[in-house]
Amino acid sequence: MKRALLLAVTLAGAAVLAGCRTPLPPGAERGPDHTMAYDVLVDATPPGARIEADGQLIGNTPVHLKIFGDPNGMFHDFGSYYFVIKAYPLTKNQFAQVQYFRTGRLLTPHDPIPARIYFDMNLPSAPPPLYVYPTPGYYGPPGYYGWPYYYWDPYWGPYWGPDFRFYIGPRFPRDHRWR
Numbered sequence: 001m002k003r004a005l006l007l008a009v010t011l012a013g014a015a016v017l018a019g020c021r022t023p024l025p026p027g028a029e030r031g032p033d034h035t036m037a038y039d040v041l042v043d044a045t046p047p048g049a050r051i052e053a054d055g056q057l058i059g060n061t062p063v064h065l066k067i068f069g070d071p072n073g074m075f076h077d078f079g080s081y082y083f084v085i086k087a088y089p090l091t092k093n094q095f096a097q098v099q100y101f102r103t104g105r106l107l108t109p110h111d112p113i114p115a116r117i118y119f120d121m122n123l124p125s126a127p128p129p130l131y132v133y134p135t136p137g138y139y140g141p142p143g144y145y146g147w148p149y150y151y152w153d154p155y156w157g158p159y160w161g162p163d164f165r166f167y168i169g170p171r172f173p174r175d176h177r178w179r
Contacts, residue, residue, distance in 0.1 A: 031068035044119040087119040094121040
């Protein structure tokens with residue numbers, strides 16, 4: 001009885017220590033940080049548009065792009081908030097196109113890796129996302145970090161910022177004994 005209980009506890013501990021990593025499918029190409037390679041076709045309306053992915057020139061459309069992502073099909077966080085793919089126009093009256101994919105950095109949402117990316121160079125480009133990078137801020141109650149510098153002047157009203165005053169004259173108050 002004790003031996004069966006010890007065996008069950010040992011197997012449960014081994015299962016907990018092993019973790020819950022998603023295994024790669026057979027035949028998948030391994031990548032850095034336990035990722036796998038996905039083949040994505042990038043195409044544009046007039047063929048031959050230059051494609052740039054994360055600042056590196058990939059080639060002219062149609063082109064196959066290898067993206068390393070999580071085994072569940074989502075973009076992996078390699079240090080940036082967005083995976084950016086740009087397409088440059090061939091002639092006049094065409095527009096440069098950009099697509100942003102969220103990578104899930106610092107608990108932000110992440111997007112699935114598409115099977116095909118298509119650019120129509122004759123359409124105006126979409127605006128970039130509202131918040132490309134998060135705004136820096138401080139967390140916690142205001143009393144912990146100190147209240148903001150806020151002063152009240154009876155003549156000029158409230159104003160923000162430190163108070164600077166310049167005194168011209170003797171360093172110490174004059175004493176009648178110093179005369």
